[in-house]
Amino acid sequence: MDEPKAPKPKWWSRPGAARPGDRPSDAAEGAEERTEAAAAQAPPEPMDAPMEGHAPEEPAPRPLHEPDPYSTPPYGGPGPWAPAPPVQHPAATPAQGTHVPPGMAQAPHPAPGMAQAPPHQTPPQAPVTPQAPPQAPGMTPPHGTTVPPAAGPVPGQSAPAPMPSHPGMTPPHGTQPPVGSADPHHPAPMAQPAPTAQWRGYDPWTVVPPAAPKTPKAVSRRGAWIAVLLIALVAGCVGGGIGAYAERDNASGGVDVKLPQAPVEKEARAPGSVAGIAANSLPGVVTIHVRGSSEEGTGTGFVLDKQGHILTNNHVVQPAGADGDISVTFNSGQDAKAEIIGRDTGYDLAVVKVDRVSGLTPLPLGNSDSVRVGDPVVAIGAPFDLAGTVTSGIISAKERPITAGGEKEDGSDVSYVDALQTDAPINPGNSGGPLVDRKGRVIGINSAIRAADDGSGLGGGQGGSIGLGFAIPINQGKRVAEELINTGKATHPVIGVTLDMGYTGDGARVNTKGAGSGPPVTPGGPGDKAGIRAGDVITEVDGVPVHSGQELIVKIRSHRPGDRLALTVERGGKKRTAELTLGSASSG
Secondary structure, three states: OOOOOOOOOOOOOOOOOOOOOOOHHHHHHHHHHHHHHHHHOOOOOOOOOOOOOOOOOOOOOOOOOOOEOOOOOOOOOOOOOOOOOOOOOOOOOOOOOOOOOHHHOOOOOOOOOOOOOOHHHOOOOOOOOOOOOOOOOOOOOOOOOOOOEOOOOOOOOOOOOOOOOOOOOOOOOOOOOOOOOOOOOOOOOOOOOOOOOOOHHHOOOOOOOOOOOOOOOOOOHHHHHHHHHHHHHHHHHHHHHHHHHHHHHHHOOOOOOOOOOOOOOOOOOOOOOHHHHHHHHHHHEEEEEEEOOOOEEEEEEEEOOOOOEEEEOHHHHHHHOOOOEEEEEEOOOOEEEEEEEEEEOOOOEEEEEEOOOOOOOOOOEOOHHHOOOOOEEEEEEOHHHOOOEEEEEEEEEEEEEEEEOOOOOOOOOOEEEEEEEEOOOOOOOOOOOEEEOOOOOEEEEEEEEOOOOOOOOOOOOOOOOOOOEEEEEHHHHHHHHHHHHHHOOOEEEEOOEOEOOOOOOOOEEEOOOOOOOOOOEOOOOHHHHHOOOOOOEEEEEOOEEOOOHHHHHHHHHOOOOOOEEEEEEEEOOEEEEEEEEOEEEEOO
């Protein structure tokens, strides 16, 4: 090993090396000559050579590749290391490999002068897995190099071990197959095709160029807008189709629609609200149905006490006459028969009574003298037989002198009322119902309306409300109701004079002639005692002007018998004051 190494001869100066242009047979002949020369100078056989008596040596297996005809050392200078296995490239063969007969698997042909290992000492070789060969100093990668056809022995170095052959093995990538074969018994292997792109990843020596980075395609603004518009158009079409389909299913009853709704509120309303007033008052309001021999009608009334007395208008029960039928329906739906206790045409009030009815709810009574214009009020009744109707409004005016009835020629059926005016809607059927204040107290009895189609007067028409309703003050109704319940008759306050109802001047003039055979001023009556004479004109009552005989009657009827009044009397162009105490007269 310490012997100096001879310089490497050039590939064209080596003995027997093939030169450019030489034929393969020439290279083979040179190789044979070198083999014979090496055999003459070969050292004695080593100690592990086969002994006598053993089986004769089998010929060494033929290498897969022929020696490089250009004598290029594949691994650089000589050294003690073993050559790396060649890189294996799969050939275009079936997946299970190409079958090689057992006789074809031979060891590589040894170079001249190199020791050959006995066949029985060659260990079995495992299948070769392609992997990167180890790199030693001075080694040249086998990729792209050629193998010399026959390399002479290097002084001081033993020949490398032969490379076993395995089925399916192919020459290293980049090596050239031998042009000729030095062994006449073994034909030269056929050239293998170049590895395809499918197998290049298995070659550790193949350089794969990096893939060029993909350049994102630039999208123009116009293209982006077109894409957005197309998406919007498609979305609109899809949404419209879904909506049309859903609407069609809904129309056909295929889909149950569930709408949001607030839960039921069980909170009580404020007592002063319309709802609170109605809730407290409706149980005490009734609907009255009257049937007589010639006519029938519907009206309203309200409960006065626990005994079953109900107050209503006289014109409500008048159709029943003396032998008619009166029925009462309560807000709860309970029906009961009623009878007339008493009625008065001058005040247009009547009282009926029901028997054997429990659970009655009397309505509290207020004071009509405390009412002010603008106070809120609620009217309850059965307009056009619609029971339990509630309307609201305000007090529009007080002390409105109105008359109702007057169908009889003698005027005995005329009602004179010093009424409360309200804009709460009152219609036919509301008559006799309560007009209550914000505390739920009754302050009036709904009695008359000014209808749009009735220009002649109050009460008779069936027209609807125009916001002009009139109610009898509860103070007057209370007095009359008490008298009707107690005696069956009501008393009227009187001044003991007859009036000229045809007088067209301002004020109420005392008639110059008496009614029938009597005098115009009742002797010993309230007027006679106050000094009133026939032909006098009364212009004021307690300082309130009166413009007609009807207004004077209304003012007097608004008081109780026994009340004291101050009258302003004009006689011969002179005015004076006369004080009198109201008398009493019973209704017929």
